[in-house]
Amino acid sequence: xxxxxxxxxxxxxxxxxxxxxxxxxxxxxxxxxxxxxxxxxxxxxxxxxxxxxxxxxxxxxxxxxxxxxxxxxxxxxxxxxxxxxxxxxxxxxxxxxxxxxxxxxxxxxxxxxxxxxxxxxxxxxxxxxxxxxxxxxxxxxxxxxxxxxxxxxxxxxxxxxxxxxxxxxxxxxxxxxxxxxxxxxxxxxxxxxxxxxxxxxxxxxxxxxxxxxxxxxxxxxxxxxxxxxxxxxxxxxxxxxxxxxxxxxxxxxxxxxxxxxxxxxxxxxxxxxxxxxxxxxxxxxxxxxxxxxxxxxxxxxxxxxxxxxxxxxxxxxxxxxxxxxxxxxxxxxxxxxxxxxxxxxxxxxxxxxxxxxxxxxxxxxxxxxxxxxxxxxxxxxxxxxxxxxxxxxxxxxxxxxxxxxxxxxxxxxxxxxxxxxxxxxxxxxxxxxxxxxxxxxxxxxxxxxxxxxxxxxxxxxxxxxxxxxxxxxxxxxxxxxxxxxxxxxxxxxxxxxxxxxxxxxxxxxxxxxxxxxxxxxxxxxxxxxxxxxxxxxxxxxxxxxxxxxxxxxxxxxxxxxxxxxxxxxxxxxxxxxxxxxxxxxxxxxxxxxxxxxxxxxxxxxxxxxxxxxxxxxxxxxxxxxxxxxxxxxxxxxxxxxxxxxxxxxxxxxxxxxxxxxxxxxxxxxxxxxxxxxxxxxxxxxxxxxxxxxxxxxxxxxxxxxxxxxxxxxxxxxxxxxxxxxxxxxxxxxxx
Numbered sequence: 001x002x003x004x005x006x007x008x009x010x011x012x013x014x015x016x017x018x019x020x021x022x023x024x025x026x027x028x029x030x031x032x033x034x035x036x037x038x039x040x041x042x043x044x045x046x047x048x049x050x051x052x053x054x055x056x057x058x059x060x061x062x063x064x065x066x067x068x069x070x071x072x073x074x075x076x077x078x079x080x081x082x083x084x085x086x087x088x089x090x091x092x093x094x095x096x097x098x099x100x101x102x103x104x105x106x107x108x109x110x111x112x113x114x115x116x117x118x119x120x121x122x123x124x125x126x127x128x129x130x131x132x133x134x135x136x137x138x139x140x141x142x143x144x145x146x147x148x149x150x151x152x153x154x155x156x157x158x159x160x161x162x163x164x165x166x167x168x169x170x171x172x173x174x175x176x177x178x179x180x181x182x183x184x185x186x187x188x189x190x191x192x193x194x195x196x197x198x199x200x201x202x203x204x205x206x207x208x209x210x211x212x213x214x215x216x217x218x219x220x221x222x223x224x225x226x227x228x229x230x231x232x233x234x235x236x237x238x239x240x241x242x243x244x245x246x247x248x249x250x251x252x253x254x255x256x257x258x259x260x261x262x263x264x265x266x267x268x269x270x271x272x273x274x275x276x277x278x279x280x281x282x283x284x285x286x287x288x289x290x291x292x293x294x295x296x297x298x299x300x301x302x303x304x305x306x307x308x309x310x311x312x313x314x315x316x317x318x319x320x321x322x323x324x325x326x327x328x329x330x331x332x333x334x335x336x337x338x339x340x341x342x343x344x345x346x347x348x349x350x351x352x353x354x355x356x357x358x359x360x361x362x363x364x365x366x367x368x369x370x371x372x373x374x375x376x377x378x379x380x381x382x383x384x385x386x387x388x389x390x391x392x393x394x395x396x397x398x399x400x401x402x403x404x405x406x407x408x409x410x411x412x413x414x415x416x417x418x419x420x421x422x423x424x425x426x427x428x429x430x431x432x433x434x435x436x437x438x439x440x441x442x443x444x445x446x447x448x449x450x451x452x453x454x455x456x457x458x459x460x461x462x463x464x465x466x467x468x469x470x471x472x473x474x475x476x477x478x479x480x481x482x483x484x485x486x487x488x489x490x491x492x493x494x495x496x497x498x499x500x501x502x503x504x505x506x507x508x509x510x511x512x513x514x515x516x517x518x519x520x521x522x523x524x525x526x527x528x529x530x531x532x533x534x535x536x537x538x539x540x541x542x543x544x545x546x547x548x549x550x551x552x553x554x555x556x557x558x559x560x561x562x563x564x565x566x567x568x569x570x571x572x573x574x575x576x577x578x579x580x581x582x583x584x585x586x587x588x589x590x591x592x593x594x595x596x597x598x599x600x601x602x603x604x605x606x607x608x609x610x611x612x613x614x615x616x617x618x619x620x621x622x623x624x625x626x627x628x629x630x631x632x633x634x635x636x637x638x639x640x641x642x643x644x645x646x647x648x649x650x651x652x653x654x655x656x657x658x659x660x661x662x663x664x665x666x667x668x669x670x671x672x673x674x675x676x677x678x679x680x681x682x683x684x685x686x687x688x689x690x691x692x693x694x695x696x697x698x699x700x701x702x703x704x705x706x707x708x709x710x711x712x713x714x715x716x717x718x719x720x721x722x723x724x725x726x727x728x729x730x731x732x733x734x735x
Contacts, residue, residue, distance in 0.1 A: 023235065023236060023237070023255060023256070024234060024235055025233070025234055025239075025247055025249070025256070027231055027232050027233075028229070028231045029168075029170060029172070029246070030107060030109070030226060030227075030232050031107075031168060031172065031173040031205075032170075032172060032173075032196065032243050032246045032247065033107050033109075033234050034105055034107065034205065034234065034239050034243045035104075035107060035238075036107060036108045036233075036234060037108075037238070041073075041084075041111040041112040041114075041115045042075075042115055044119070045064060045115065045118075046064060049119060051065060051067065052065045052067070052069075056076075059076065060076045060077050061075065061076030061077060062074065062075045062076055066118075068092050069089075069092040069093050070088060070089050070090070070092055070132070070135060071088045071089075071118055071132075071135075072086070072087050072089075073085070073086050074086075079101065079186075081101065081103045081207060081209075082101035082102065082103060082186075083104040084100075084101070084102040084106070084111055085099060085102075086099070086100040086102075086115070086118075086218075087099045087100070088134050088135055090135060096184075096211075097135065097213055098140075098183070098214040099211045099214075100114060100208065100209065100210050100211075100214055100218065101186050101187065101208070101209040102114075102206070102208050102209075103204075103206050103207045103208075105240070106206040106207075106208060107206070107225075107232060109225050109232060110222055110225045110226060112225075113224065114218055114221055117134075117217050117218050117220075118134055118218070133215060134215050134218065137213070139213075139215035139216050139217065140212055140214055140215065140216065140219075141216040142164075142177040142192045142210075142219070143164070143177065144216055144219070145177075145216075145219040145220065145222075145223050146164060146177055148220070148223045148227065149166050149226075149227065150166055153168075154166045154168050154169065154173075154175070157174075162178075162179045163176060164176070164177040165177075168196075169445070169448070170441070170445050171440070171441050171444035171448075172197065172246070172441050173197075174194070174195060175192070176192070176193045177191065177192055178191055178192075178193075181211070182212070183212045185211065186209055186211055190209045190210060190211055190212075191210055191211055192209070192210040192214070192219065193209050193210070194208045194222070195208070198439065198440055199441075201440070201441075205240070205242070208222060236249060236251060237255075245259060246441075261424070262425075262438055262446075263422050263424060263435075263438075263442075263446055266423065267422050267423050267424045268446065268449045268450055269341075269344040269345070270346065270423050271420065271422075271446070271450050272417075272450045272454055273340060273341035273343075273346055275413055275416030275417045275450065275454065276337075276340050276405070276416075276454065276457055277337045277338070277340050277341065278337070278416055279337075279404065279405070279408060279416065280333055280336055280337035280340060280401065280404065281334055281337035282334075283333045283334050283337075284334065284372055284373050286407050287330065287400060287403055287404050287407060289326050289327055289330060289373065290326075291403075292329060292330050292400050292403075293314075293326045295399060295400060296314040296315075296322075296325070296326060296329070296396050296400070297313065297314055297315035298313055298314075298315060299314050299399055301314065301388055303388065303391055303392050303691060312387065314388075317387055318381075320379040320380070321379070321381055321387060324378065324381055324386075325388050325392070325393065327373050328396075328474040328475075328672070329393055329396035329397045329399075329400045331370055331373055331474065331674060332393060332394070332397035332465060332471065332472070333397050333401045335471075336397070336401065336469075339464075339469065339470050340464060342469065343457055343464065344453065370674040378488040378672070378675075379488075380488065380491065380493075382489065382493075383475055383670035383671070383672070383689060384670055389475070389691045390473050390474060390475050390688050390689065393474050393475070394465035394471060397464070397471075398461050398462030398463075399461075399462070401458075401461035401462075401464060401465075402458050402462070405454065405458035405461060406458055408454075410451055413447075413450060413451050413454050414450070414451070418434070418435055418436045419435070419436055420435060421433065421434055422434065422435055422438075472673055473673055473686075473689070474674070475670065475671075475672065475673070475688065476671055476672075476673045476676065476686045476687065476688060477669065477670055477686070477689050478668055478669055478670075478671045478676055478684055478685070479666065479669070479684070480609070480665070480666065480683075481556055481559075481665045481668070481669045482559065482610050482633075482662075482663050482665070483609055483610075483632060483633050483680040483683055483684055484669050484676060485554070485556065485677045485680075486531075486553065486554050486555060486557055486643070487556060487669070487672075487675060488672060488675060489557045490531040490557045490560070491511075491524055491526070491531040493560075494522075494524075494533055494557060494560040494561045494564045495513060495522075495564075497561065497564045497565040498513045498515075498567070498568050499513070500568070501515075501568035501569075503516070503520075503522075504516075510523045510524055510525055510534075511523070511524040511526075512524070515568075518540075519537055519540055520536070520537050520567065521535070521538075522534070522535045522536075522567070523535075523536075525553070527553045529553050530553035530554060531553055532550070532552045532553040532555070533549075533550075533551045533555075533564075534548070534549075534550050534551075535550075535564075535567065536548050537652075545648075546650055547647075547648045547649075547651040548625075548646070548647070548648045549563065549645065549647045549655060550646040551563070551644075552643055552644050554643035554644075555643040555645055556632070556662075556669070558662055558669055559659065559662040559663060562658045562659065562661065562662035563655050563658050563659050563662075565658065566654040566655050566657070566658035567654075569654065582657040582660055583602065584657070584660075585657065585663075586602050586663075588664070589604065589664035591604050591664070592605070599615060600613075601614065604664075607683060609632065609633060610631065610633075610663060611630075611631050612630050612660075613628070613631070614626075614627075614628055614629075615627065615629050618646045618648065625648055625649075626649045627646060627647055627648040627651075628645075628646070628647045628648075628651075628656070629645075629646055630644070630645040630646075630647065630659065631643065631645075633677065647659070668685070670689055
């Protein structure tokens with residue numbers, strides 16, 4: 001860290017550790033050095049160059065003038081705010097052409113720089129005419145003076161009414177340049193004013209005022225002395241207590257004693273980390289998904305950058321894939337809020353100890369945050385068909401994170417830590433000092449430093465998702481499948497085999513799919529937590545249900561899809577009254593049969609994470625209907641991770657066999673990591689989704705129903721632009 005832009009007290013360092021040998025301090029911030037020892041800025045003029053010198057003991061004033069009486073230097077009790085005054089006239093003893101006033105407390109080195117700049121002629125030089133550079137007209141160049149300050153690290157401030165302002169890095173000195181100033185106005189609104197001290201906090205420590213005709217010769221000399229990197233040596237016993245405090249010391253009977261700093265580099269790192277963590281945790285409020293899509297449009301997918309083919313950019317992907325990729329990248333950005341402190345070299349323990357509830361072992365992003373990003377509408381894209389990988393998402397997240405950081409203005413950065421406690425200022429009894437409680441001259445450098453760190457973090461945002469960081473894999477493979485959660489295809493995947501077999505789509509009370517024969521229907525039941533499916537076979541003679549299969553919204557899409565594939569296969573209708581055994585897949589998978597309190601049930605070996613229960617009274621079917629209750633995961637009254645399928649006794653064997661086969665599946669299924677139930681974590685094996693060769697995806701949408709005949713009323717033709725609306729489901733409850 002540049003000490004000059006942080007705590008101003010770091011600009012002072014003792015010359016010697018032993019105050020008895022040399023108690024002086026070196027003050028690097030020259031504008032905070034104060035007056036030095038008893039030196040005389042005009043001594044050389046009088047003794048070496050024979051300038052005239054007079055002293056008025058009654059008024060305590062001293063007057064020095066050049067041999068021709070054109071340049072005059074006065075010191076003592078002059079105008080308020082002027083301990084020294086320098087002036088020059090075109091004619092001897094004539095009215096001033098320009099004036100400079102310097103207040104009490106101005107470092108002697110600055111005054112001497114001005115007086116020395118006037119010694120450009122030796123004895124014997126013809127002082128008549130305008131040969132002296134200080135007497136030439138039109139030599140004022142205030143912009144050059146401020147440009148020199150800016151080159152030395154001072155910063156431009158906003159101009160108002162043409163007035164130019166610059167400020168020192170520590171915010172304790174400033175210069176103001178006024179255009180078209182009155183050439184004789186010195187103490188009111190002079191052309192150039194430079195002062196030191198806290199802004200808007202009473203009288204400055206010192207000030208230097210210049211009228212509009214002061215030659216560049218003089219202003220440049222003053223600015224060079226002000227910005228010279230060489231420190232000024234000062235006796236702390238002679239220093240003003242405020243200046244000494246800026247240097248980091250206070251005087252005691254034993255001499256200067258170091259003061260504790262207002263803040264440390266560590267405090268600044270924590271403030272930057274806390275601010276950035278808070279920002280990233282709510283990244284979706286700064287950058288929306290469509291904004292992220294635009295930001296990523298021209299970015300190359302790293303996974304396509306090798307090989308003979310031209311690399312692919314995000315903008316070339318299908319819209320659904322771009323949308324999903326932007327959602328996942330934005331979610332990665334939000335998740336990085338829990339470990340962004342690592343970019344600043346902070347440990348997890350250190351960040352947690354000073355997090356003020358911003359950090360935590362479980363992170364700051366959870367499932368509700370993901371839901372806010374996607375708005376309840378994850379694009380129905382099979383993950384196996386994606387043309388991007390986890391590595392592509394990490395690169396995209398770095399780009400989005402950098403965009404989020406760049407989107408925050410300076411005031412927004414400050415607001416992020418303004419009311420937060422300073423870690424290094426906390427006391428054992430729990431009291432602390434917030435950043436906003438510091439005096440302005442201490443606050444502002446801290447603001448600058450945190451903003452500087454913030455900018456650097458924006459440039460390094462990609463490192464948040466580099467190997468070695470705790471970045472999660474957005475795309476995963478999960479086993480066993482029955483604990484993997486429903487996934488994001490609970491509506492589209494189970495519908496695909498039905499539409500492929502010629503079933504038609506009708507937008508009734510619920511989105512409904514009807515078989516060509518009209519005896520089978522599958523109702524899509526949208527809920528706040530997903531999509532359930534109610535499949536019914538009716539008796540053509542009576543119109544009453546022969547069998548019912550009811551899968552709730554948490555049933556894995558692969559299981560519902562397997563049942564629908566069997567339902568759509570030829571021959572299912574002819575076997576709908578066959579009650580032969582369908583438990584062969586269970587036996588092959590090692591499931592065991594048991595009975596308890598009149599129930600017969602089957603469960604897998606080891607942990608009972610699934611169960612098939614034969615019961616005489618299904619919950620969701622009318623009357624006392626016997627059948628099969630299939631469950632996966634925990635379906636306790638306070639747990640939302642498990643799923644349930646109810647299947648009446650007369651369901652055909654192919655459906656039961658398909659369900660049992662899917663339930664015992666050992667092959668991992670692809671999932672968005674955010675949608676994997678955390679409650680099942682101890683039973684799951686998760687690995688990053690392996691990239692697969694690009695292949696065209698076969699996705700059958702509801703619009704494909706146009707290729708099939710319609711059944712009943714309210715059927716939506718395939719070429720209809722109408723998109724089925726989401727309806728509230730009929731009342732459902734969990735057992």
